[in-house]
Amino acid sequence: MNMISPETAANSKRAWLKILARYKKPDRRRSAIELAITLIPFVALWALSSAAYSYGHWWGLTLIVPAAGFLVRIFMIQHDCGHGSFFANRYADDWIGRALGVLTLTPYDCWRRAHATHHASAGNLDERGMGDIRTLTVAEYRQLSWPGRLAYRLYRHPLVMFGLGPIWLFIFEQRLPVGMMRGGLTPWVSSMATNLGIALAAVTLIWLVGPGAFLVVHLPIVILAGSAGVWLFYVQHQFEETEWAKDPDWEFQRAALHGSSYYDLPPVLNWFTGNIGVHHVHHLSAKVPCYRLPEVLRDYPELRRIGRVTLLDSLRCVKLALWDENRRKLVSFREARLAA
DSSP: OOOOOHHHHHHOHHHHHHHHHTTOOOOHHHHHHHHHHHHHHHHHHHHHHHHHHHTTOGGGGGGHHHHHHHHHHHHHHHHHHHTTOSSSOHHHHHHHHHHHHHHHTOOHHHHHHHHHHHHHHTTBTTSOSSSSOOOEEHHHHHTSOHHHHHHHHHHHSHHIIIIIHHHIIIIIGGGTTTTOTTSTHHHHHHHHHHHHHHHHHHHHHHHHHOHHHHHHHHHHHHHHHHHHHHHHHHHHHOSTTOOOBOTTTOOHHHHHHHHSOEEEOOHHHHHHTTTTTBHHHHHHOTTSOGGGHHHHHHHOGGGGGSSEEEHHHHHHGGGEEEEETTTTEEEEHHHHHHHO
């Protein structure tokens, strides 16, 4: 039983660093099993969906939905590899991450760099722009011209954010190292190598099952998984009581603990999402493997009360779009207008 009070645990940076250090070491056998029980079902469901299409059994295309769930989980393993926490072996994590990037359509080295920036600056109003969802303050929004306001409203619209946005991001934008042109050759090598891997995989699958089956099966899987991934990332930081601040008031510990949600999902969804809903703990210590995050909540249940967002609560997050610096909370366009 832990002897640290909720008050101490929530406010002591040194306490948390010491506590979470105990959970950083992965079980490499467990990691290998997690990888296998994610990849094998994904391949099997993809093959069964393709066979169902080829033989005219359209009902079999319902397997696309769980296949998309496994693709989300593949991305979460790639995510752990990017943090060096899945096998805690940089060579193994990097090359597994790069290989999985072909399936997730995500250039691993480019994504890892952008995601590291996100972790280093999440919740910092002075460091927005890379690896996060564009979020304006109420004051910034009011200063925009009407075309600027319209563009921002369209960007934040659910059909764009969770529909067109993921399609653009995963299928088109990530084909080039957008925003990383000054990063030397690494972003270009990462993007082009991933593109080559995607092209080879696509050509092979089209040769095996035909272009029709490939498009009917794979495209919906990618779109569903991409939308789910963007939704998860959105809820993890775009909830009403999140934490944003400007320098010098921004502080990593507080931003991690209070600027990231605990997305309390049903067990089956926790499994498919690699426990990424325990996002405040993940931001406190990104080296904790995804399958060990529930251990932290089990041993320190006070963390369940910080930033908790249920599945029902998360549906209400869709309307939030602006950071109100006076009330220190995310608000909707309507709330901002009424406050004015």
